[in-house]
Amino acid sequence: MFALEVSHWALALVPVLILLAIFVSFDAFKLMSLREILLLLFLGALAAVASYPVSGRLLDTLPIGFSNYSRFYAPWIEEFIKGAVIVTLFRFNRIGFKLDAVLSGFAVGAGFSVLENMIYLVRLSEFGASTWLVRGLGTAVMHGTTLAILAATAHELAERETREAAGEFNFNLLWFVPGYLAAGGLHMLFNQFPDQPLLAMLGAAMFAPLAVVAIFTFGTAEAHSWLEKEKKQHQTEYQALHDGGWPPSSAGQRVATFARSLQPPFDAQVRRYWEVLAWLVVQAEETLLEEAAGDAAFDRAAIDAAFAELAALQASLGDDIFGAVKRMLPFSRNDYWELRELKQRIAKEE
Structure with missing residues (x-):
């Protein structure tokens, strides 16, 4: 029975x-x-x-x-x-x-x-x-x-x-x-x-x-297809920021104008926040593409350090400036979802 x-x-x-x-x-x-x-x-x-x-x-x-x-x-x-x-x-x-x-x-x-x-x-x-x-x-x-x-x-x-x-x-x-x-x-x-x-x-x-x-x-x-396309876009943005300029886009112009209106050190922090965020999004996209190819690998220490710096920059900018910058940045909800996926993959390695 x-x-x-x-x-x-x-x-x-x-x-x-x-x-x-x-x-x-x-x-x-x-x-x-x-x-x-x-x-x-x-x-x-x-x-x-x-x-x-x-x-x-x-x-x-x-x-x-x-x-x-x-x-x-x-x-x-x-x-x-x-x-x-x-x-x-x-x-x-x-x-x-x-x-x-x-x-x-x-x-x-x-x-x-x-x-x-x-x-x-x-x-x-x-x-x-x-x-x-x-x-x-x-x-x-x-x-x-x-x-x-x-x-x-x-x-x-x-x-x-x-x-x-x-x-x-x-x-x-x-x-x-x-x-x-x-x-x-x-x-x-x-x-x-x-x-x-x-x-x-x-x-x-x-x-x-x-x-x-x-x-x-x-x-x-x-x-x-989307990952390949967006990775190129984000790499271009990161490189422009890393070289000391601003991405040649409408979002780049808006953020640059806003950053110039701020007092030091906030102007430099805005650029750095975008640079670090763009780098992390590229890492997230590369990791997903590598996972699909069967050979995912990432520099955990560098990624952990970047997330920590991102959090520190957000705290330093304050709620008002950070809120304004985040609304102007060209990152999509899908990009932020990719970042969450990257965090979860990092956590699995601990």
């Missing part, structure tokens, strides 16, 4: 986690640590907890049967609640590349499905292995895939803003609407086969890997 229960739990919970592990292994840039993956799974589980009372309340108040609810209402409610996690990750700049968005979406969806299936395993323990196979290889994989599509679509629509100067960034919830409609529609399509669960499971099991791998392939090529 115990062995049978263990097999049911394994069928319901393990397949989507194995698939997540496979997708993580496909990431050439090694963007996610185990800690980050566990956090995303936890956030997905929280979303499942949030959706459970909402679903129950609707069933109590609306004149619909469980079948109609699961087919036409649940997909939109669940995708909305799962999607709120992705919106939050975007808002706080925790998603950088498109493949990072895909992994984050699939991990959150996997966490949602794992907790949802655990609830069903406890409440409906009398069901047989076929039920838990459908839940584990069909429903769970569907939850991860729909949210991965939502996240990737939002990333595509937000890309222009996230790659422009962070001081001009404008967050827009409309980025998430097309992906939400696609996720809700796919979820609803999956739920249209209550009498043919094996068909729905096979559909999800075949569609999910193809969809995620396709986005991965596109996202990897896109990330590599």
Whole structure:
């Protein structure tokens, strides 16, 4: 009896986690640590907890049967609640590349499905292995895939803003609407086969890997192209600053004018802050490119020293001057995300 229960739990919970592990292994840039993956799974589980009372309340108040609810209402409610996690990750700049968005979406969806299936395993323990196979290889994989599509679509629509100067960034919830409609529609399509669960499971099991791998392939090529382009731009900026001049751009002119209006030593500190920051961003981009090539290496001591100098310069400039400079600098939210990735890689080496 115990062995049978263990097999049911394994069928319901393990397949989507194995698939997540496979997708993580496909990431050439090694963007996610185990800690980050566990956090995303936890956030997905929280979303499942949030959706459970909402679903129950609707069933109590609306004149619909469980079948109609699961087919036409649940997909939109669940995708909305799962999607709120992705919106939050975007808002706080925790998603950088498109493949990072895909992994984050699939991990959150996997966490949602794992907790949802655990609830069903406890409440409906009398069901047989076929039920838990459908839940584990069909429903769970569907939850991860729909949210991965939502996240990737939002990333595509937000890309222009996230790659422009962070001081001009404008967050827009409309980025998430097309992906939400696609996720809700796919979820609803999956739920249209209550009498043919094996068909729905096979559909999800075949569609999910193809969809995620396709986005991965596109996202990897896109990330590599952007990194090469931005690294050249940041190297040019760094070299101009290192040589004692200012980058020949509109941002360079604005910052130079502002720096000249300041009293010593703040004028020199503004230039130095930009120089150190540009150097660190180049190191972050080179590290990601080297990681994709399989030979990542970095000078930890030099990078640690640069981060320390950056913090000291920020403190010396003060809140008002630093705030003005940061708004004028041409670094994007994506650049700052790359810096966070570099810090995390340095921390792993400790």
